[in-house]
Amino acid sequence: MGSNTTASPYAPDEYEKRSYYNGIAGDGDHPVLSLRGVFGTPLNEKWPIVGPAICAILKDFGLRRWSVDPARFFTHGPVGDEAQGKLGPVVIWIGVMPGSTTPDLAHQVSQKILALLQENGISDVVVEFREAETQQLLGPPLLRPVGSLNATHHVRGFLATLHGVPLTTSDWEADDGQGTLTLCHVLHRDTTTEYKFKGDASQNSVYVCGARRFQQGLDDIAKALSDHSTLAEYYARDIAKLQAMEQQDEETKKELRRLKAKLEEEKESTEELESFQNEVTKHWSDQKLQREIGYVEFAPAISIADDSQYTSDWGVFIAAEAKVKPHFEGNVVDLGSKYSPQDLHSMFYPVPGGRTTFKFPDQRKLRIVACATEDDLAHPAELDTDGLPFLMVGKVGNTTGLTVGRYAGIVSFLENDAGVVSRELGIYNTGLKVTEPFSEKGDSGSLVWLTRDGQAHMVKAEYKHADFYRSSWSA
Numbered sequence: 001m002g003s004n005t006t007a008s009p010y011a012p013d014e015y016e017k018r019s020y021y022n023g024i025a026g027d028g029d030h031p032v033l034s035l036r037g038v039f040g041t042p043l044n045e046k047w048p049i050v051g052p053a054i055c056a057i058l059k060d061f062g063l064r065r066w067s068v069d070p071a072r073f074f075t076h077g078p079v080g081d082e083a084q085g086k087l088g089p090v091v092i093w094i095g096v097m098p099g100s101t102t103p104d105l106a107h108q109v110s111q112k113i114l115a116l117l118q119e120n121g122i123s124d125v126v127v128e129f130r131e132a133e134t135q136q137l138l139g140p141p142l143l144r145p146v147g148s149l150n151a152t153h154h155v156r157g158f159l160a161t162l163h164g165v166p167l168t169t170s171d172w173e174a175d176d177g178q179g180t181l182t183l184c185h186v187l188h189r190d191t192t193t194e195y196k197f198k199g200d201a202s203q204n205s206v207y208v209c210g211a212r213r214f215q216q217g218l219d220d221i222a223k224a225l226s227d228h229s230t231l232a233e234y235y236a237r238d239i240a241k242l243q244a245m246e247q248q249d250e251e252t253k254k255e256l257r258r259l260k261a262k263l264e265e266e267k268e269s270t271e272e273l274e275s276f277q278n279e280v281t282k283h284w285s286d287q288k289l290q291r292e293i294g295y296v297e298f299a300p301a302i303s304i305a306d307d308s309q310y311t312s313d314w315g316v317f318i319a320a321e322a323k324v325k326p327h328f329e330g331n332v333v334d335l336g337s338k339y340s341p342q343d344l345h346s347m348f349y350p351v352p353g354g355r356t357t358f359k360f361p362d363q364r365k366l367r368i369v370a371c372a373t374e375d376d377l378a379h380p381a382e383l384d385t386d387g388l389p390f391l392m393v394g395k396v397g398n399t400t401g402l403t404v405g406r407y408a409g410i411v412s413f414l415e416n417d418a419g420v421v422s423r424e425l426g427i428y429n430t431g432l433k434v435t436e437p438f439s440e441k442g443d444s445g446s447l448v449w450l451t452r453d454g455q456a457h458m459v460k461a462e463y464k465h466a467d468f469y470r471s472s473w474s475a
Helices: 015-019 042-060 103-119 211-243 250-284 321-327 341-346 375-376
Strands: 033-036 067-073 088-097 125-131 167-169 205-208 294-298 314-320 332-334 364-369 390-397 400-405 414-417 419-422 448-452 453-459
Touching: 015 067, 042 067, 042 088, 042 103, 042 414, 088 103, 103 125, 211 250, 294 321, 332 390, 341 390, 341 400, 364 448, 375 448
Parallel strands: 088 125, 364 453
Antiparallel strands: 033 067, 067 088, 067 414, 167 205, 205 294, 294 314, 332 364, 390 400, 390 448, 414 419, 448 453
8 A cells, every 4th residue: 555655564564465365356276265244243233323434534534435345254274174264353344546545544544443343332343454446347139038958048148138238329339338237327428417318319329239249249159159060070080980990889889879969969059050140240240230229318427326325327228129029028137058057056055055045047047026125135044154144146247247246244335536425235256266256347237136035136226117027028
């Protein structure tokens, strides 16, 4: 933190700077640390009081563009002795812009926060500072989803009608920006002013995929086609080798039958992908003529909601009925083929034999049926190996695809460029051996969901003017 840190008794040494949080971002095969949420602690009860007070302390010390997140860190045991892992104390984790804060100032702020906690009867809490930057993440009818056995099912999502279709607008055309349904900063470049369509020629059109995202879709199709072609060649060579044998026992004949069946599957998959590749190239390549699906109707300026203090970032666009209606299925998330059902189940419930509420949906289609309540977030049903509550959530984004994350347990606070503080919900990486970022740039607008009683609830507030659960196009 800052440039003049060597003289401070509170400055970490260079090794500690590099290694202190080793593991939380997925570096290495076995993480040293992983993040956990905060549930059922004295801090949870007092957070509505001390959380805003901590924000006031940061402002009093002149800090700008910071974030405040609750966290706990789990220190993993060595490989082969995982039972030695240990959960650390609750941490008030403060993120500041790189170079903006000195160790001495961080120490002063920490002492003030710890005194505040003591005044409210809260002990065994640690305050930690880290350097971090916040980011905002940004033809014919749309295609119908297909079954899992169709070779194109995992490469057609960028043009299909299920949740998460990548969008861009005329406003963002020059920058090739993208996001998904439906945020002000995705639909409208100037997020500080209200946009309202007035029926004139300056229509802000909405398109499926900018140039970069469309090319990525084509590349995904080409890779899938190459993969199936390679497998077909491999099976054909094995078949030829076995057929050349002078004597074939029953096991060899059985292997031949299996290989021939596999070869036919790969040939069919190759044909399906070649046909799909031609269809997409022919009917979707021209963004303005073939990928326009509507226009922006209204996008209010991004603001902080007076009642909740959460960020209000939304917009409305008029969808072309002919583009969307034919294959419209409602608010449905396609879980894709990135993870098998058993792998996804293990990611949501890493404790073997524990209570589970996630059920892999038919045809991979997870229908959103409700909004999660504050009680759902505060009191999850699942318990980890230490008997402590935890809550896993999922999302499908344009950049990162399907990811699973761990809810922080308590709301976070974030100060933006204008000095306005908002409440946010923090989602950490899973902390599993294979760790990936929960979201990255381009995932803007991705729906975050949790499951209750086998059904998906989206993590957002109810909105009386919107019907989130419609399953057909007609009213």
